[in-house]
Amino acid sequence: HLSNRLQTVADFVKPGARLADIGSDHAYLPVHLAKQGVIQAAVAGEVVKGPYHNAVSEIDGEQLNAVITARLADGLAAIQPDDQIDTIVIAGMGGTLITNILESGKAHLTHHERLILQPNVGEDHVRRWLQDNHYQIVAERILAEDGHIYEIIVADPAEHAVKYSAAELKFGPFLLQEKSPVLKTKWRSEQTRLQQVIQTMKQAKNAPEAKIQEFEQECQQIQEVIL
Ligand code: SAM
Structure with missing residues (x-):
């Protein structure tokens, strides 16, 4: 089994x-x-x-x-x-x-x-x-x-x-089409993790703005998948 x-x-x-x-x-x-x-x-x-x-x-x-x-x-x-x-x-x-x-x-x-x-x-x-x-x-x-x-x-x-x-490489061409509940669960938790990272970076005074923006774009990309 x-x-x-x-x-x-x-x-x-x-x-x-x-x-x-x-x-x-x-x-x-x-x-x-x-x-x-x-x-x-x-x-x-x-x-x-x-x-x-x-x-x-x-x-x-x-x-x-x-x-x-x-x-x-x-x-x-x-x-x-x-x-x-x-x-x-x-x-x-x-x-x-x-x-x-x-x-x-x-x-x-x-x-x-x-x-x-x-x-x-x-x-x-x-x-x-x-x-x-x-x-x-x-x-x-x-x-x-x-x-x-x-x-x-x-x-x-x-x-x-x-x-x-880029989205197909990240989420998977078939998985992206299917958008199953499990896929959404996976990327929702990845988004939560990223949001925590962004929060921490914003609180740190010398965090690079470019990196924060990159993570914010990634959150946005994930948002389109988990809607
Ligand atoms: N494939 C099984 C599965 O999916 O249940 C076992 C997975 S186990 C977590 C990973 C195995 O890959 C380990 O036994 C490890 O020794 C082996 N492994 C890691 N690198 C390897 C390599 N370069 N060549 C062959 N086996 C490797």
């Missing part, structure tokens, strides 16, 4: 996929997908020994060694050409880390892979990387679970170059 967050990620893995789950920890995602018969094969990549051993013992315990291989490797270095990976999941990390993993692992991409990314923060970094690297966002989800709000970004290789607006 997966968390709603990981189940939502799992929903975007196509039947018959050859999956690389980078930063897999316990390998819950590939194990679940293998037990459901969704995936043909998977690599569970981990850069840290503890989580790598978690993955190994989970895969052993479920007797899924024929389907899932755990590899101790940094980022996309877990992927080997013979794996013929067509789907890459990177979930449960910051957007900057996800972007760094994609950027430094480019040599391991064939650019035919579907990317299913679940940044905990810094989603805009991820969207910008996708745009700059000829990927097209094909779906997005936002959900609340255990007091956190999570975003899932699904991207396929783009047929034509895509250019997202």
